[in-house]
Structures are given as C-alpha cells and as structure tokens.
Amino acid sequence: MTAIPISEKRLLPPCRVACPARVNVQAYVSLIQRGKFREAVEVIRKDMPFPAICGRVCFSPCEDACARVNVDQAVAIRALKRLVADIEREQGRVTPEPIPKKYSEKVAIIGAGPAGLTAAYELAKLGYPVTVFERMSEPGGMMRYCLPNFRLEKFVVANEIAYIQDLGVEIKTGVEFGKDVTLESLKADGYKVFFIAIGTQKGMKLNVPGEDLEGVMNAVDFLRAVALGEHVTVGERVAVIGGGNTAIDAARTAKKLGAKEVMILYRRSREEMLALPHEVELAEKDGVKIYLLVAPKQIIGENGKVKAVECLRMRLGEPDESGRRRPVPISFSEHQYEVDMVIPALGQVAETESLPPEILSKDKRGPPLQVDPLTLETNVPGVFAGGDIATGPASIIEAVGAGKRAAVSIHLYLRGQDLQKGREEKVEETTWVKNWSFIKKKERRYEPPIEKPHLSFDEAAEYLERTKQKARFEAFRCLGCGPCAECLASMDLCEGDKAVVDENSCVGCNVCAVICPFEAIKKNEKGIAQVNEDLCKGCGLCAARCPEQAITMKKLTNEQILTLALATLRR
Amino acid sequence: MERNMPKIVCFMCNWTYCQEELHVPSNVNVVRVMCVGRIDPIIVLETFANGADGVMLVGCKPPDCHFVDGNLQAERAVKVLKKLMALTGLEPERLKLFWSSPLEEISFSYLAREFSEDIWKLGVSQLKWPESEVSENILAAKNAASDFRLRVLLGREEELTELMNAYGEKISQKEFDALLDDVVKAEFIRHKIHLLTKTKPLSVKALAEKLGIKPAAVLRHITNMRRKGMIALDRVEGTTPLYKALEVK
Numbered sequence: 001m002t003a004i005p006i007s008e009k010r011l012l013p014p015c016r017v018a019c020p021a022r023v024n025v026q027a028y029v030s031l032i033q034r035g036k037f038r039e040a041v042e043v044i045r046k047d048m049p050f051p052a053i054c055g056r057v058c059f060s061p062c063e064d065a066c067a068r069v070n071v072d073q074a075v076a077i078r079a080l081k082r083l084v085a086d087i088e089r090e091q092g093r094v095t096p097e098p099i100p101k102k103y104s105e106k107v108a109i110i111g112a113g114p115a116g117l118t119a120a121y122e123l124a125k126l127g128y129p130v131t132v133f134e135r136m137s138e139p140g141g142m143m144r145y146c147l148p149n150f151r152l153e154k155f156v157v158a159n160e161i162a163y164i165q166d167l168g169v170e171i172k173t174g175v176e177f178g179k180d181v182t183l184e185s186l187k188a189d190g191y192k193v194f195f196i197a198i199g200t201q202k203g204m205k206l207n208v209p210g211e212d213l214e215g216v217m218n219a220v221d222f223l224r225a226v227a228l229g230e231h232v233t234v235g236e237r238v239a240v241i242g243g244g245n246t247a248i249d250a251a252r253t254a255k256k257l258g259a260k261e262v263m264i265l266y267r268r269s270r271e272e273m274l275a276l277p278h279e280v281e282l283a284e285k286d287g288v289k290i291y292l293l294v295a296p297k298q299i300i301g302e303n304g305k306v307k308a309v310e311c312l313r314m315r316l317g318e319p320d321e322s323g324r325r326r327p328v329p330i331s332f333s334e335h336q337y338e339v340d341m342v343i344p345a346l347g348q349v350a351e352t353e354s355l356p357p358e359i360l361s362k363d364k365r366g367p368p369l370q371v372d373p374l375t376l377e378t379n380v381p382g383v384f385a386g387g388d389i390a391t392g393p394a395s396i397i398e399a400v401g402a403g404k405r406a407a408v409s410i411h412l413y414l415r416g417q418d419l420q421k422g423r424e425e426k427v428e429e430t431t432w433v434k435n436w437s438f439i440k441k442k443e444r445r446y447e448p449p450i451e452k453p454h455l456s457f458d459e460a461a462e463y464l465e466r467t468k469q470k471a472r473f474e475a476f477r478c479l480g481c482g483p484c485a486e487c488l489a490s491m492d493l494c495e496g497d498k499a500v501v502d503e504n505s506c507v508g509c510n511v512c513a514v515i516c517p518f519e520a521i522k523k524n525e526k527g528i529a530q531v532n533e534d535l536c537k538g539c540g541l542c543a544a545r546c547p548e549q550a551i552t553m554k555k556l557t558n559e560q561i562l563t564l565a566l567a568t569l570r571r
Numbered sequence: 572m573e574r575n576m577p578k579i580v581c582f583m584c585n586w587t588y589c590q591e592e593l594h595v596p597s598n599v600n601v602v603r604v605m606c607v608g609r610i611d612p613i614i615v616l617e618t619f620a621n622g623a624d625g626v627m628l629v630g631c632k633p634p635d636c637h638f639v640d641g642n643l644q645a646e647r648a649v650k651v652l653k654k655l656m657a658l659t660g661l662e663p664e665r666l667k668l669f670w671s672s673p674l675e676e677i678s679f680s681y682l683a684r685e686f687s688e689d690i691w692k693l694g695v696s697q698l699k700w701p702e703s704e705v706s707e708n709i710l711a712a713k714n715a716a717s718d719f720r721l722r723v724l725l726g727r728e729e730e731l732t733e734l735m736n737a738y739g740e741k742i743s744q745k746e747f748d749a750l751l752d753d754v755v756k757a758e759f760i761r762h763k764i765h766l767l768t769k770t771k772p773l774s775v776k777a778l779a780e781k782l783g784i785k786p787a788a789v790l791r792h793i794t795n796m797r798r799k800g801m802i803a804l805d806r807v808e809g810t811t812p813l814y815k816a817l818e819v820k
Contacts, residue, residue, distance in 0.1 A: 440634040472673035476631070509719075512726075514726060514729070517638050517639035518639075537638065539605050539637075540604070540608075540609035541606065541609060544609050544610060544648070545611075546726075547726065549717065556609075558613070561614055562614055562617055564602045565614070565618050569621055569623055
C-alpha cells in the first residue's frame, strides 16, 4: 500500500519501468483479462490517484516501452485504463473510508495540481493530516484549467479529486500562497512540512514587436479563460504559435469556439513537434492548418489591433541540447499571414514572486528552484518542492511521480530517517521472451471511441458488454513480461503460488524446464531441477507434467484440486 | 429429474471467465485452476474413478493464454487421456475440452447444459456399475498415466516435434502420434498385467485370455516388465511359469 522505497533489485516489466509513477501495468491488464474491471482500478489507485485522467491525456511512455512492439503493436494500455476508470465512474464509485490519522504532524501542500494532489494522496494513505492550498476556485491545476473539455472532461477531474478528498485530504481553494498564507503563517498554524508544487502558470512571451496589441492572448491564459467560462472573443482568423500539446489544444479550442480559420505556426518540422502525433491528427481533422518551418518576426497591428503576423522561413540546422534540430532563419524570406488573433503557445514559466526568496536558486537561467532530484528537498529543511516548478513544464504522469517521491521524502523526514539512504531505485527491466519469432501476431483489438455514441437505454447495456469483451480480448495481447505482477487477483486463487521441487525424487529428466513457459526452472550442477521464484508465475504446468511427480505447488497442490473436484461428488 | 442429472466436474482456467459471469447448472462443479494445462491426467482419471459422469476442461482459445501455451498443453493431455479412456472401456466422450474467448457468442451455462445433455445420453458412468471391469481398468490407466515413460513423452511433445531431440533429429507430428499411441497402449497393458498378477500369480496364457491379446504379446510385455522390476517369476506349475507382481518403489 505504501510508497516505501524499493530496497533490493526487482525485476519489472518494461511498461512499469518506463512509467514515472511506476504504475503496475501488468497487474491491471491481467485483471482486465479476467474481466475484473473494478479491481483493475483499485490496482491503478495503489500507484496513483488519476486513472481516468491518465487514461485520457497521458503521453503513455508505457506503450512506447511495451515489448509487444517487437511482434506487432503495443498493447492499448492507455485505452484500457480509460475504459476501466470510466466504467467505474459511470456505474458508481464506492466511496472509500477515510484513512485514520496515524500521525499528528500536519503537512501543507501548496498547489492542487497533479504533483500536489498525488503527494497529498500518498501522505493521507500513510496516515498524515494533509491540507492542500489552491489559489484558484477549484482544485486540479493545469488538469482543470489548461486541458480543454474535449480532451479531459471537467467532471472526470472532479471525480478523481473527490476520491482524494474522500480519503481525508483537506483542500482549501481560493487561498493564494504568498498573499493569503506564507511559510511563516503556516508554520504558526502548526504545519511541520511543506511541499511546494505550484507548477508553471505563466505563458512564455514571444519577444517580438507588437506583442502588446489587442488580439494577442497567451495560450495558457486563453485556455484558462475558456475553462473558467469567461466570455472569450475569438477572431475570424487565428494563428497559434508553437508545436506542443498546449498549442494543439488552443488551436482546437479556437476552432470549436467558432474561428473560421485556425493555423498553427511552428518553427521546426513535424518530427520535432512535442505534441502527441495522435492529437496533431485530430487537430487536422478538425480543420486546423499546420504551417511548418515558420517563425514570427513581428506582429503587425492596425489601430492597436492585430492585423497580420510577419514570419520568416526556417531551415533545420544542427541538433541543440534538447536533441532536436535547431531552426535557422532564412534571410529575406519574410511573408505575412493575415490574422486577427495571435495565440502564443511557447511553453510556460513559473511565477516565482509568491515564493520565499530563500528557496529560489541563484542561477537565473535554470529552473527557479533547486531541488535534490532524488529527494526533492530544497535548501530549507522541511520544505520540499516538485512537479513542473522544479523540472520545468512536463507531463501529468511525471508530476505524479514527483508527488510520490515527495511523499516518501516527507514521511522519512518526519520520522527522522535518512532521506537519501536506499532511495535509489534498483529495478531491472525484464521480459521472459527470448525469441520473438515464436510469438504469434495479434493485431490491436480495442480502440477507444473518439466520440461517445448516443445510445438508448437498451443499446447502452449491449454496447458496454461488447466494449468490455473487446477490452478483455485486447488485454490478452499482453505478454506479461515481468514476473507475477502481484495483482489483486492473487488474493482469490494463486496468492503468489510457486513451484517446489522435491530434490530426493527429481531424476533430472528436464521435462519441467521444457514445459515452463517462463524459463523459471533450470537444472543445477547436480542435475536437479531448481525453481527461480522471481520468474515463476505459479501456472503449475510443471507440476502437471513432472514424470516423477517431484514438483508440487506451494498453495494449490494436485491433492487440493482433487479434493475440490470431488467435493460435490461424494455428497 | 434433477436427482438423476449426470454429475459433471469442470476444471476451468482462472483467466477465462469471471466468477460473476458464471451461471452454472447445479450438476456442474466448477473448479478453478491457474491454467487448464495445470490439470494432471491423473487428476482427471481419479475424478472419473470417484464417480464423475463427465469432465469438462475449459481453457482460453489459442493463441491467447495467460501462460503462453498452457492451453496447448491441456490439448495434449486430453489427447492421451482419450486414448487411455478408450482402452479402459469408458466412453472418451465423457471428457471434453472447451475453448472460450471473450468474443465467444456462446455462454458457459449453455456449454455446460449441452455437455450435460450429451452425458445424459451416454448414461451413468460404467464405473458406478457394480463389479464393472472398467473400475479395474481405470486403476491401470491411472498407473499408466503416472508412468515415467508416458509422462516424459507427453511433456516433451513440443520439444520433439517442433525443435529436436538430443540427437538433433526432428520427429514429425505423425511419427510422434504413432509413437504415443504405442506407448499408451503398451503402458496400459503392462499396468493391467501388474494389477492382475498382484493378487495371485498368473500364467501367460491366462493373462492373454483376460486381456484378449495374443500370448506372444503378453510375453513381450512381461519380459519388459521383468527388466523394469515390475514383475517376477513366482513358481513353475508343471511346465507353465506363473508370474506375480512386485511392489513398485
């Protein structure tokens, strides 16, 4: 249950290693295979509190790492996660019992974004009284105010946050850090530890002439205004500048708000775009035009209003420090796009004014806060910081990972233990597959619907049943690379069952080694079979085939199966 | 009517159906195992010996299996079991392997009812008849199924037919099936002889009569069994040697 650091080297499947929050992917995919959808959500919640949010907008490093790509395509991990979370929400989530407060030290978390909420969630599970302070009127941070409704519905965010609140986390909204509360005032209120996760809220400037003209609106401000339900006037022709997910979101939002023509101006080529390829495709489907290798030189105004953007053509030069090719302007290539609204979406920077000056880093060029990358400590004891504020704008799942790390650090700090010791994760990526050519090809069997179909009452039940079947069918594509995944399924049958060899009756015939699908049994130097318990998944195929019947299972032995089978016959 | 329903034991893979989805007829006892390949042939024979009228095995439809190819292992075991059952005189139809898949249209309860119906037509298992010869045969089959030779062959099928043996030879599926057939038959007869001679010493001729095979074949088996220490010469009556079973292990 707890996020106590992993001490010894563990074998994990590639998907779990790739995930910054170490979500137990193999376990919940296995549970989906069995049709245990609710249990699957529970397994996800063991590692992070946002199954539905990540099921929608995560950039899914797990799918990139999936070993199945060696055969055909990655397992649709994100889609499966979304499905189980949605089914749980729509069928009614069970309200969890508040977790009893085991400890008395109060923890203050500044910022109710993904990092802050995850830290609050993990600390509440450990038994700490946690209070989250949020400046805006609703918690959720960028998840609520930057991601448009068509990508991440507001009620989904609200539902996941409600779960965290159900566990006993207090969220105080409308409290601005640095104005309404400060470190000192919170300390006076009895808070012992602070976790600063305010994120990066300010959109970066274009730094070209004409930026102050009417009609120039930063993407973050634009999306936030839309999310808040403010009246936003969108121009007829809109230019969005940038190539990240925010740019795509802003462009699609502008299109949906009624702009006649929306264009994205990006200074590199399509390969360098940071936005998810899938999102770019959707934007193009919405009718957004994408102009590549152009960068704005100035914004031309008329009567104080935007009239056009003057751009320069670019070509790609040498790769820069981010590994992407640097755009180099081509001289005398100026050309104009006639627009009446410009939305710069060049990335975000932190608002450091509210932070106490002693924790800010001296180096003005790097991130505003210097934290220990492992423990997330700042140079002030008792103050931790993480998420976008420490790393620069990143993704939800990375923020969740930071929140988890912070929670462990805060727990160790409050218990007076060494923060550094044993924190280095010793994990090893593993897959049992040695020869990919033996694996049979199976194409993807489930894709999430782009739009939810409108169905009548009768159709809905059937649709759900069909979707569930497809999802289970898709889950069967998982190779189960890692060892037994410790899912909740283990509770009802296998309980982490392992094979045991009776060394006195083993004759070393090697049948078990041939039978074992995971190469968990090998003959040792004495010629006697030995079970590698790290790799054994407890299927019992060896126990069913051992010619000398020297192999038994720890839990479900042959005799037990027989007793179960004969139970009704004797009646 | 309900009382006369055939008693059926169903061994089911943990990963195929979900418990909640099961609507099981009352005469079917579902036993969940980790994989349908987990079922040892001995378990099935033992279940029959204890009075089951039918045994269902339910596994995931290939190529999907949580344990890579556990379902194919089950298929192999069923193949051998059916051969053994045919030898004992028990109808091989009483054992059936079902594949299930999340996309399957037919529900489990339907399959179970259909199978019950088939078993109903076959009638009560012969093993429940008083003084049935099959009871003894099933014991011999059980011993044969726990025999080293048969189990090694069963366990190594994939290795022998798809890869190669220790001498670098590859056996075709057809050759392997013929080999398996011989071994199953031979082991069954040997264990039957072993059982028959356990209580009192018997001659080759008497055994041949009981088993319904040629005396020469019986003698060949006995020679083999003597080498393995399963049987020994008890005494010679006139000119007829009588054989008696030895305790194995």
